[in-house]
Amino acid sequence: MPQTSPAPTSYSFLGPAGTFTEAALAQVPEAAGKTWRAVNNVGEALTDVVSGRSVAAMIAIENSVDGGVTATQDALANVPNLRIIGEYLVPVSFDLVARHGTTLADVHTVNAHPVAYAQCRAWLDAAVPGHGHIPASSNVAAAAALLENDQADAAIAPPGILKHHDLAVLATNIGDNPNAVTRFVLVASTSELPAPTGADKTSLLVELPEDHSGALLEMLEQFATRGVNLSLIQSRPIGDELGRYRFVIDADGHILDERMADALLGLRRFSPNVTFLGSYPRADKRLIEFTDRYDDGIFIEARDWLRALIGQDPA
Incomplete structure (x- = not known):
C-alpha cells in the first residue's frame, strides 16, 4: 500500500521567539x-496553513488601543478557505532597551514595530524629544537589530527580552495605556466548526452591493433586526477601484444560533x-x-408556522 504523509x-507564529504572538500560541493546549x-x-x-506546512497559524487581529490589524484583515480577505477556530488575549506592555553602556540621554533613534511605536509615542515624545523611528x-526583531547594526540607539521590546538578547533595559512599562490588550486568532484550513458554547463570536x-445612501444601514439592519450585536465593524478598501470597501465584522454569537444563521441568510x-x-x-468567555x-x-x-400555512409539515 502507498505510504501517506503524516498530518502536519x-x-x-510571528517570530522570532519572545513575541506577543508566541505568548498567544502558548495558550493553545x-x-x-x-x-x-x-x-x-x-x-x-x-501560506504555511494553506500549503499544509502548519496545521494552524496564530496571528494578531485587533488591539484595544489601535483597533483592527489591517495587514491581517486584508490577508484573510485575499486567502481563501481559511477559518478562525479560536481567539486569545494577551496583555501588552513594553520596555525600552539598548546596548550596554547606553543611557536615555544617548537615545536619538528608536527601532520599533509600528504598532508598538504608536502605543508608546506619548512616552517617547516626553522622554526622548525629537527622536527618529x-x-x-516585530518587537523582538527591533531589539535584535541593536546587536546587528548601529542604525538605532534603542528599541521598544516586550518584557522578558533579556532572556533572548544581551541588552540593557533603560525603562519599563513605557506604553501609553496600561490596559492595552492584543487579540489574536488561531487560523486553520478546515470546514469544521467549534461547537457553540453560548459565549461565541462570528x-x-x-461587501456592499452598491454605493448609495443608506447602503451601510441596510447591511447593519440584517443584524439589528435579529438581535445580533456587533463587537467590531471596520472598513477596508477592496482595491479594485477607488471608493469600494468591504467591512470586517465581529458579531456576538455562533452560526448555529438561529438568530445568527438568519442574519447570515439576510x-x-x-x-x-x-x-x-x-x-x-x-x-x-462572556x-x-x-x-x-x-x-x-x-x-x-x-x-413551522410558515410551513403550516403553505401545507408543509413542520420540520
Missing part, C-alpha cells in the same frame, strides 16, 4: 509539545460577497446576552 503538527514555526509576517503564516517587523467580511441576499471567517469561543424574542425557539416556531 507544526504551528506558525493542542500546540503544546508540537513544532512552532517562527515566520516573518502574516502572509507567510497563512525605524520600523521593525467573524465575517461583507446578508447573503443583500451582499454580492459575504466571507464567513468562522464561529469560535470568545476568549473572555455569555452573549439577548432578549427572549430572539431566542432560538422563536425562529423555529416562525418557520
Whole structure:
C-alpha cells in the first residue's frame, strides 16, 4: 500500500521567539509539545496553513488601543478557505532597551514595530524629544537589530527580552495605556466548526452591493433586526477601484444560533460577497446576552408556522 504523509503538527507564529504572538500560541493546549514555526509576517503564516506546512497559524487581529490589524484583515480577505477556530488575549506592555553602556540621554533613534511605536509615542515624545523611528517587523526583531547594526540607539521590546538578547533595559512599562490588550486568532484550513458554547463570536467580511445612501444601514439592519450585536465593524478598501470597501465584522454569537444563521441568510441576499471567517469561543468567555424574542425557539416556531400555512409539515 502507498505510504501517506503524516498530518502536519507544526504551528506558525510571528517570530522570532519572545513575541506577543508566541505568548498567544502558548495558550493553545493542542500546540503544546508540537513544532512552532517562527515566520516573518502574516502572509507567510497563512501560506504555511494553506500549503499544509502548519496545521494552524496564530496571528494578531485587533488591539484595544489601535483597533483592527489591517495587514491581517486584508490577508484573510485575499486567502481563501481559511477559518478562525479560536481567539486569545494577551496583555501588552513594553520596555525600552539598548546596548550596554547606553543611557536615555544617548537615545536619538528608536527601532520599533509600528504598532508598538504608536502605543508608546506619548512616552517617547516626553522622554526622548525629537527622536527618529525605524520600523521593525516585530518587537523582538527591533531589539535584535541593536546587536546587528548601529542604525538605532534603542528599541521598544516586550518584557522578558533579556532572556533572548544581551541588552540593557533603560525603562519599563513605557506604553501609553496600561490596559492595552492584543487579540489574536488561531487560523486553520478546515470546514469544521467549534461547537457553540453560548459565549461565541462570528467573524465575517461583507461587501456592499452598491454605493448609495443608506447602503451601510441596510447591511447593519440584517443584524439589528435579529438581535445580533456587533463587537467590531471596520472598513477596508477592496482595491479594485477607488471608493469600494468591504467591512470586517465581529458579531456576538455562533452560526448555529438561529438568530445568527438568519442574519447570515439576510446578508447573503443583500451582499454580492459575504466571507464567513468562522464561529469560535470568545476568549473572555462572556455569555452573549439577548432578549427572549430572539431566542432560538422563536425562529423555529416562525418557520413551522410558515410551513403550516403553505401545507408543509413542520420540520
